[in-house]
Amino acid sequence: xxxxxxxxxxxxxxxxxxxxxxxxxxxxxxxxxxxxxxxxxxxxxxxxxxxxxxxxxxxxxxxxxxxxxxxxxxxxxxxxxxxxxxxxxxxxxxxxxxxxxxxxxxxxxxxxxxxxxxxxxxxxxxxxxxxxxxxxxxxxxxxxxxxxxxxxxxxxxxxxxxxxxxxxxxxxxxxxxxxxxxxxxxxxxxxxxxxxxxxxxxxxxxxxxxxxxxxxxxxxxxxxxxxxxxxxxxxxxxxxxxxxxxxxxxxxxxxxxxxxxxxxxxxxxxxxxxxxxxxxxxxxxxxxx
Numbered sequence: 001x002x003x004x005x006x007x008x009x010x011x012x013x014x015x016x017x018x019x020x021x022x023x024x025x026x027x028x029x030x031x032x033x034x035x036x037x038x039x040x041x042x043x044x045x046x047x048x049x050x051x052x053x054x055x056x057x058x059x060x061x062x063x064x065x066x067x068x069x070x071x072x073x074x075x076x077x078x079x080x081x082x083x084x085x086x087x088x089x090x091x092x093x094x095x096x097x098x099x100x101x102x103x104x105x106x107x108x109x110x111x112x113x114x115x116x117x118x119x120x121x122x123x124x125x126x127x128x129x130x131x132x133x134x135x136x137x138x139x140x141x142x143x144x145x146x147x148x149x150x151x152x153x154x155x156x157x158x159x160x161x162x163x164x165x166x167x168x169x170x171x172x173x174x175x176x177x178x179x180x181x182x183x184x185x186x187x188x189x190x191x192x193x194x195x196x197x198x199x200x201x202x203x204x205x206x207x208x209x210x211x212x213x214x215x216x217x218x219x220x221x222x223x224x225x226x227x228x229x230x231x232x233x234x235x236x237x238x239x240x241x242x243x244x245x246x247x248x249x250x251x252x253x254x255x256x257x258x259x260x261x262x263x264x265x266x267x268x269x270x271x272x273x274x275x276x277x278x279x280x281x282x283x284x285x286x287x288x289x
Contacts, residue, residue, distance in 0.1 A: 040075055043071050043075055117169035120169070125154070133149060188238070194235070201270070204271070209225045222241075224240050
């Protein structure tokens with residue numbers, strides 16, 4: 001009988017233990033954990049596919065570096081909403097939890113205001129495709145080559161080899177001039193000829209410049225050459241033309257070659273370049289009297 005009573009006593013303890021155990025809570029936690037893992041996997045798959053699409057579409061895309069950040073944000077939101085839903089379904093109040101997150105978020109928002117502004121500035125730069133690494137730009141008075149674009153700032157190397165680190169928040173709200181994005185560059189040169197140049201030679205000078213522009217395959221056909229003005233010490237022949245490249249270095253090389261060819265042909269034709277000069281006329285004293 002003692003043995004049977006002992007068994008009955010143990011069974012009663014086991015029954016009380018089972019009654020006190022909240023199986024619905026455990027099952028709910030397991031189900032929510034499985035859902036969380038599946039959603040995390042979905043975020044990772046989306047992360048990978050976005051990376052592949054961006055890299056295939058644009059090998060220099062800078063938006064790729066934002067994908068891990070977005071992934072972390074989504075995972076945080078998944079954890080927050082699943083936890084809040086789980087607690088709410090089991091009779092726990094999530095109002096205090098949400099309030100706590102709100103106060104914390106407000107404090108973090110004030111503390112990280114500059115960082116958030118820079119992040120949104122970076123997104124604005126990338127969405128507008130304002131510039132890429134290697135582009136020559138003019139931004140808020142700073143001129144140079146873009147060396148790096150990250151979440152916080154843009155690094156610009158000037159012609160003097162100085163490195164400027166500009167916050168993206170100020171870049172996005174400022175004026176951006178992407179020189180590299182120019183599809184063509186203007187050549188506007190003035191050739192000064194002496195006043196004793198005959199009209200026939202002036203016409204010849206215009207024809208020479210037109211022929212040089214016409215034969216240059218790096219220059220568009222929409223050029224114009226004309227006598228611009230009668231200056232103090234010269235007759236000015238001006239030309240306006242456009243190169244077929246937007247590159248600064250290539251533009252300067254084309255411009256230099258064009259000017260050099262004009263100099264060669266002008267000298268071969270006996271066309272003299274004028275230079276600033278002053279003519280002084282002195283009358284004889286006897287003539288004045």
